[in-house]
Amino acid sequence: MQKYFSNYSPSTGNKICEIEITSEQALDNIIRKAQSAFKIWSRMSGLERGKILNKAARIIRERSFEIAQLEVLDSGKPITEALEVDVPTSADALEYFAGIAPSVQGEHIQLGKSFAYTRREPLGICAGIGAWNYPFQIACWKSAPALACGNVMIFKPSELTPMNANKLEQIYLEAGVPEGVFQVVQGGREVGEMLSLHPEIRKISLTGSIPTGKRIMENSAKSLKHVSLELGGKSPLIIFDDFDFDRASSIAILANFYTQGEICCNGTRVFVHKKIKEKFIESLLSKVEKIKVGDPFDSNTQMGSLISKQHLQRVLSYIESGKEEGATLLCGGTQPEWSPSQIKFANGNFILPTVFTNCHDEMKIVKEEIFGPVMSILEFEDENEVIQRANNTEYGLAAGVLTHNIKRAHRVIENLQAGMCWINNYNISPVEVPFGGMKGSGFGRENGLAAIECYTQLKTVYVEMDD
Numbered sequence: 001m002q003k004y005f006s007n008y009s010p011s012t013g014n015k016i017c018e019i020e021i022t023s024e025q026a027l028d029n030i031i032r033k034a035q036s037a038f039k040i041w042s043r044m045s046g047l048e049r050g051k052i053l054n055k056a057a058r059i060i061r062e063r064s065f066e067i068a069q070l071e072v073l074d075s076g077k078p079i080t081e082a083l084e085v086d087v088p089t090s091a092d093a094l095e096y097f098a099g100i101a102p103s104v105q106g107e108h109i110q111l112g113k114s115f116a117y118t119r120r121e122p123l124g125i126c127a128g129i130g131a132w133n134y135p136f137q138i139a140c141w142k143s144a145p146a147l148a149c150g151n152v153m154i155f156k157p158s159e160l161t162p163m164n165a166n167k168l169e170q171i172y173l174e175a176g177v178p179e180g181v182f183q184v185v186q187g188g189r190e191v192g193e194m195l196s197l198h199p200e201i202r203k204i205s206l207t208g209s210i211p212t213g214k215r216i217m218e219n220s221a222k223s224l225k226h227v228s229l230e231l232g233g234k235s236p237l238i239i240f241d242d243f244d245f246d247r248a249s250s251i252a253i254l255a256n257f258y259t260q261g262e263i264c265c266n267g268t269r270v271f272v273h274k275k276i277k278e279k280f281i282e283s284l285l286s287k288v289e290k291i292k293v294g295d296p297f298d299s300n301t302q303m304g305s306l307i308s309k310q311h312l313q314r315v316l317s318y319i320e321s322g323k324e325e326g327a328t329l330l331c332g333g334t335q336p337e338w339s340p341s342q343i344k345f346a347n348g349n350f351i352l353p354t355v356f357t358n359c360h361d362e363m364k365i366v367k368e369e370i371f372g373p374v375m376s377i378l379e380f381e382d383e384n385e386v387i388q389r390a391n392n393t394e395y396g397l398a399a400g401v402l403t404h405n406i407k408r409a410h411r412v413i414e415n416l417q418a419g420m421c422w423i424n425n426y427n428i429s430p431v432e433v434p435f436g437g438m439k440g441s442g443f444g445r446e447n448g449l450a451a452i453e454c455y456t457q458l459k460t461v462y463v464e465m466d467d
């Protein structure tokens, strides 16, 4: 019997649709199609594959409004973000890897008369498993390098944002990607498990939480799959006293409240030097109170709704724990109040941007990933002290340092345990730049040339030229 799950709008709580869960039998058919498609796609030249990916990117740009609207309906994020960031950066990924596809190559090693060469070959069937915060972008960040290298991909979006992956599948087909090269499966944990246990799948690339990453590694070990894990974070943003506090407060807002704070690499532990802390807070609060929270389809909205009721409750319970543990709540901490004309959002998962100060390193809100709009301000005085405190976490996804002292900036970054670091900015992730974590935040990289290594395997060929 076919099984379905329901998909709800995060901003109104209304049901959007029912989606059929991919069964084991359906997955077997998908695998067979993928195997046939791999024979065609992997034998095409990189240049041919690149041309098709470029065409898909063009279609994405032409349909950006339609894709953005679906993304907003599904995820609750503001339409301006979807239109200006999610969709164009997704097309960027296809264009970037389309350009690289013809140059995926090995090397020649001369050994006297004889020589060896290496071939960078595709892995075969790869599975992408996505989180719900950047549904379309994650699907593109994973599929673009995978397909450019000649692999085929089975993609499972999060069950909370299932819609746009199917749209991407349609776009790929329209652009000329052969049937079976990119296929979507739908469902939650159980379908993810089927992928990570399937012996014909050679690689899993996950964007998700640490427990899911560990489980995928366990399952993947049974057939020794390649694994890339983009997991959570609790990243430090370190603001030194030589940096302009007003600019620092804008960067801290970007690092905490973009996409309602539902960003893995957010700088949620904001370490501010004692000397500028008061001025920083004053500047920050004057800006935070102006952030417009509301209808995600309104182009003036700056913060939309959290993904689900369950996630809202989780974020609210972190806020309670912050208060109980003695942090000072400076703003937010509650759901917005709605005027009669906005009453349809009363059942949405909105929350006001929330700032705590007087935090210390052992508080739950400082130690654990909240994945919502909750900033914790921590005071520091000394460079070595702040490096040690910044590294005192199981995570290692990102870090930011704000200072005009060039030596200090690089010295601090060198000592921070984080995969993605920014100096004098935050949360900028263009496709040319490798993105990924250290420690509990995972391994493997998306974007940049580093992604090519994650979607290929090396074959070495020794050629005897002597008699």
Ligand code: NAD
Pocket: 129, 130, 131, 132, 133, 134, 156, 157, 158, 159, 187, 188, 189, 190, 191, 192, 193, 196, 207, 208, 209, 210, 212, 213, 215, 216, 229, 230, 231, 232, 233, 263, 264, 265, 369, 371, 397, 437
């Ligand atoms: P999640 O781990 O609950 O789910 C992620 C995906 O994994 C979903 O598609 C889910 O259905 C699937 N899944 C769940 N259990 C599985 C299992 N046992 N086997 C296979 N698949 C399984 O995470 P989430 O709630 O969707 O996303 C939030 C988390 O993702 C946060 O920790 C966040 O930091 C992280 N994240 C990381 C990045 C990054 O690039 N590093 C980006 C976005 C989100």
